[in-house]
Amino acid sequence: ATIADYYNLLPDDPEAAWELFTAHLQAALYRSDFDVYQQVCDRYSAVDVSDIHVNPAPDRTYATVTSHYKDGRPPTAVRTFVVVDREDGQWKIDWLWTIDP
Numbered sequence: 001a002t003i004a005d006y007y008n009l010l011p012d013d014p015e016a017a018w019e020l021f022t023a024h025l026q027a028a029l030y031r032s033d034f035d036v037y038q039q040v041c042d043r044y045s046a047v048d049v050s051d052i053h054v055n056p057a058p059d060r061t062y063a064t065v066t067s068h069y070k071d072g073r074p075p076t077a078v079r080t081f082v083v084v085d086r087e088d089g090q091w092k093i094d095w096l097w098t099i100d101p
Contacts, residue, residue, distance in 0.1 A: 002020060002061075002081075002083055002091045002092065002093060003049060003052055003061050003063050003081055003083075003093070004049055004052060004063075005020060006020045006093060007047050007048070007049035007063075007065060008049070010041060010044055010047040011041050011042070011044040011045065011046065011047060014034075014037065014038055014041040015034075017041070018034055018037055020092055020093055021092060021093050021094075022084065022092045022093065022094045024094055024095075025092075025093060025094055025095055025096070028095075042070075043069055043070060043071075044067055044068065044069060044070065045068045045069065045070045046068040047065065047066070047067050047068065048065070048066040048068075049063050049064070049065050049066075050063070050064050050066075051063060051064040055080075059082050059083055059084060059094075060080055060081065060082055060083075061080070061081050061083060062078060062079070062080050062081075062099075063078070063079060063081070064076065064077075064078050065077055065078070065079050077098045077099075078098070078099045079096050079097065079098055079099065080096065080097060080099055081093050081094075081095065081096045082094045082095040082096075
């Protein structure tokens with residue numbers, strides 16, 4: 001449920017969404033700087049997630065993510081996520097990347 005939880009927080013609650021990333025991912029993509037992440041989130045007017053599938057490898061989940069941008073262009077991407085059990089047993093997103101839809 002972490003993937004759906006994450007995207008359901010965007011764009012309205014980036015602070016809570018940020019907390020669903022591991023420190024590793026925050027550092028790798030955003031230099032551990034929430035302000036950099038906030039600038040990315042500010043581009044969205046809405047984000048939808050659907051077709052969530054858990055891979056037999058327990059740390060990978062695939063989902064279709066549709067990002068609606070404030071400038072009106074609605075690209076769709078399929079992303080894969082590596083999710084690890086970190087920080088007191090809470091599932092967090094440890095890596096993500098785009099795959100061709």
